[in-house]
Amino acid sequence: MKDQYDLIVIGSGPAGEKAAVKAAYHGYSVAVVEKNTRFGGAGTNTGTLPSKTLKETALYYSGFYEKGLFGVDKELERSANAQDFFFRKNQVVDSQEEGIEKNFRLHGIDTFHGAGKLLGPNKAGITGKDNCELNGKFILVATGSYPFQPEGIPFDGCYVHDSDTILQINRIPKSIVIVGAGVIGCEYATIFSVMGSNVKLVNSREEILTFLDREICHALQDQMKEDGVDFIFGNRVEDVAILPEEHEHNVHAKLTNGEPLQADMFLYAAGRSGCSAGLGLEEVGVELGKRGTIVVDQSYRTAVPSVFAVGDIIGFPSLASTGMDQGRVAVTHMFGLHEIEKISEHFPYGIYTIPEVSVFGITEDEAIEQEIPHVIGRAKYTDMPRGKIMGVDEGLLKIIVEKHTRTILGVHIFGKIATELIHYGMSLVENRETLSDVISRVYNTPTLHELYKYAAYNALIEGHYLDKPTGH
Known part of the structure; x- marks a missing residue:
């Protein structure tokens, strides 16, 4: 380990990992700082891979695509519990995290565990398992985002969840209320409905996924209804309360129209915010945007020339696929490499509903x-x-x-x-x-x-x- 690097990357998610590896591949010294015990960020641990693996698990246990196909429905010897449900997800996450760590070692990248903070345009401090200060010609912020938690909702990680804690449940709920009919909300609505949960999906707008072609959107919505998802449009949830375990439904809420909602679990999946707090960004001159995002130019450079930012922390489109290439492009501009200098303006959207x-x-x-x-x-x-x-x-x-x-x-x-x-x-x-x-x-x-x-x-x-x- 040393304290002087060509590039310091704060965050080991998809964007940070690919940037670090590209810089190291071209012979530059790289340090990666990760505040969590596991590498991979939300893409590996709480977002992209876990939720998509759960979709495949739900399809397997439900026999969704095999019902009646071979003349007899698939029957399990026992009903799936939460441990079964998360078994494959945990395997995939563990394997991916190990792969990221191996990739860092393969490219000679030094890794540090602890919370990173900018102490200057070319200096970062680490507090945690590794307490030290690092100097870098460039600093790349790739700290990602976290689920937005509005005031008034008692998130407890047991009955009331965000899109992170829902991955830690110890049972499959008989009923669940999901707030937000964006990508995350719709994906989880189909997963839980296929697993047999009674699902109510609440959205303030009158339809889901408004960026989609309407015909495709309506086809998905019709299928979700057929699979048991109950849509509640033009409403918001308020006055959420958690009741003692002896009650039939643990979560009671009220819609803005006054109607009551009751369910075993509650998932708030409406929006995310950039993980920029505590990084010392504004102190060194980095400009912040809405919901904690970082303002960058087309090369992903911030208002401070030596500081770049990529991935969810810069906002739209907040996709793992685009974040990876943003990281690679940022490294191209840092070191003047004669490679791809911008990512395509157009990219595919993949929504892993069922x-x-x-x-x-x-x-x-x-x-x-x-x-x-x-x-x-x-x-x-x-x-x-x-x-x-x-x-x-x-x-x-x-x-x-x-x-x-x-x-x-x-x-x-x-x-x-x-x-x-x-x-x-x-x-x-x-x-x-x-x-x-x-x-x-x-x-x-x-x-x-x-x-x-x-x-x-x-x-x-x-x-x-x-x-x-x-x-x-």
């Missing part, structure tokens, strides 16, 4: 608002041979196509492994490929990738480029 949703490019509403002459192509999972084999009874791939040039402008998918299928659609949009490009290619059959070809043919028909078929 079923999944993933999108890239413009929506149908955006095409209308921008007065782009367009046609729509659709293909259903149930019409695909692979879909029939898999036994899925829902799923839709939708493409937005510029009418005159037949260029594909947007791809929107609702259904199983949508987050995997979207990347081919992303390539189509980025390369401005046409319907002819899609239908001229040979795809493995039976596969779900045939959805693209069928959607392209459907767009050709809807755009009156082809006569409508009279049969199959």
Whole structure:
């Protein structure tokens, strides 16, 4: 260990890890400071990987995609308890954390455990297991975000949870109220409903996931209703109270319209804030934005030239995928490397609900608002041979196509492994490929990738480029 480095990274989540490794790969000395005992940040420990693993676990224990598929429903010898539910999640988290630590060792990166704080433009202090001061040519802040906890809600980590503590429950609730119909709220609503919980999803707006194409959004919402999620729109929750264990429902709350809510558990999943408190940022001249975020320029440099910031701490889009590349790009600008100098302005969204949703490019509403002459192509999972084999009874791939040039402008998918299928659609949009490009290619059959070809043919028909078929 030493006290002089080319780069000091505060935070070992996806953004911090990838930045540290890239700098070390190019021969620069790097120190990583992590306040928690485990590496990986929210991406590994409380967010991305745990929640997605729980989704797969819920599918396994519920037999969601296998019900009736082979003539008999899958039956478990015993019902799943919380220990079963979290078993695989814990394995994945442990394996990923070990992989991150190994990656640091492989690249000769020094690691320090403790709370980091900027003592100057080129100095950081560490308080905790490792008490010391480090000097660095550059400092990168990648401390991530934490769940927003509004006043008046008695978060106790037992009955009333945020998106961190919900991963530590010791039982699967019979009923749960979830506040917030964004990505996190919708993901957990589908997970718990599939596991048999009675789920009420409360949202102040009149619909979920407002950034999605409306047709795809409504398809997801309809499926969630079919799976037992009860939507309460245009309301907020107030006066949340925890009752003693002898009561039938441990959490009692009231909606803004006066209606009571009762459930075994309560999850508040509406917003996150940047982990910037206590870092000494403003003292050294770093500008802060809303909810504790850090203001940066296009190179991820703050108002202090030697200090950069990436990942959730800088706000939107707050995705692990974008944070990783932000970290890599920041290192490029720090050391003048002749590599990728900015990440793409456009990126896919993956929503790990049951079923999944993933999108890239413009929506149908955006095409209308921008007065782009367009046609729509659709293909259903149930019409695909692979879909029939898999036994899925829902799923839709939708493409937005510029009418005159037949260029594909947007791809929107609702259904199983949508987050995997979207990347081919992303390539189509980025390369401005046409319907002819899609239908001229040979795809493995039976596969779900045939959805693209069928959607392209459907767009050709809807755009009156082809006569409508009279049969199959």
